[in-house]
């Protein structure tokens with residue numbers, strides 16, 4: 001069953017990792033997809049996802065977008081007009097930033113992290129909300145948080161702060177936009193195998209990572225498709241009464257000893 005027929009989605013950070021899997025799954029379910037990213041080449045290699053979707057007969061476009069710039073997010077949302085206007089916004093772009101104790105952290109490093117991970121969600125949500133309100137057809141905004149937005153992780157205090165901010169930002173915006181049938185939810189992945197966890201903050205493939213894996217009830221790290229499936233549900237009409245909600249996608253680690 002195609003869940004997203006006649007819908008158009010914008011996915012920030014959609015060129016790589018989780019965003020790429022979201023773009024692919026959305027297209028597989030019939031959506032038109034605007035991939036908004038700093039660059040179109042996937043960090044993990046391979047062809048740009050918008051090209052792959054188009055090659056398979058789907059509707060897709062790429063917009064060069066830095067989510068720290070509001071005008072870029074407005075441009076990404078405007079690109080959805082070619083496909084009938086935005087129905088779904090996935091604010092997924094993010095960086096892990098420095099893995100440094102707070103006492104060794106410079107404010108500039110904190111600021112850079114916040115600019116991308118929290119301000120970027122503000123920009124994407126605002127641009128999408130304005131367009132959705134103008135269209136008057138409702139919509140779904142999905143904000144990529146993390147398990148680090150559910151509990152504090154030492155060594156990545158700015159990341160935890162930003163991702164916790166994304167969670168409550170989503171709940172607050174859900175309250176504002178609910179009367180216009182625009183739903184806003186947060187997704188909280190655990191360790192998912194992307195360049196972020198193999199290169200930027202190496203967990204996958206490390207000794208420490210192997211130990212961590214044995215504490216996860218499902219005994220594996222997540223794949224981008226595991227997160228994309230949850231985003232597909234939240235984007236679809238199956239989730240028509242779900243808003244101001246958090247969905248954790250971590251193999252059971254957060255809630256289970």
Ligand code: NAD
Pocket residue numbers: 012013014015016017018019036037038039043065066067068092093094095096116120144145146147188189190191192193194195196197
């Ligand atoms: P990734 O590094 O594989 O992909 C991130 C994408 O975002 C890249 O294509 C990159 O170019 C893009 N991007 C970075 N800064 C940007 C900016 N300023 N403007 C536009 N695009 C930008 O990372 P990922 O693992 O796919 O992470 C995606 C999201 O999921 C992030 O918000 C991350 O914090 C979150 N997350 C990831 C994990 C994980 O284990 N991988 C866990 C929890 C949360």
